[in-house]
Amino acid sequence: MTVTNKPYVILDTNIFATYWFEEDENCNYIFDEILYKRKIQLLFSQETIGELMYSIKNLLNKYKVSSRDSEDMLKEIAYFFYYAKSVNTKYVTVNFCNDPDDNIFLECAIVGNADFLISNDIDSGIHKYRHNGLRILTPKEFVDVWKTEYEK
Helix, strand or coil: CCCCCCCEEEECHHHHHHHHHCCCHHHHHHHHHHHCCCCCEEEEEHHHHHHHHHHHHHHHHHCCCCHHHHHHHHHHHHHHHHHCEEECCCCCCCCCCCCHHHHHHHHHHHHHCCCEEECCCCCCCHHHCCCCCCEEECHHHHHHHHHHHCCC
């Protein structure tokens, strides 16, 4: 836990994609009840924000989202980034996940001393990683923990 008493949290890109492009009550809760109300300290590295922007832009094109809605969504990412803590992962390398692209989230978690990393990516093996009390959870697991430990 940080000095601000807000937990440090990393959201995998798939959590943003699920929130914006699929119906998922747990991701909705994370964004609507926690993230937008700034109850957590979001963490990004240059690599994680880059992947997020790139992936969401591709999804916007894939789903033929209007220019206005696309701009609004990209501005929303900028909003999250503005209030997030940025960490420099230049000197940390993790080679753990089956999908090497997911290692950037672990690197961000290590450098940022994250409390939580939220990911839907079970196949990559990211959920098996252990480091200094970092909890790597699915959205449902995180919401359950949040309601139990933080919503008192």
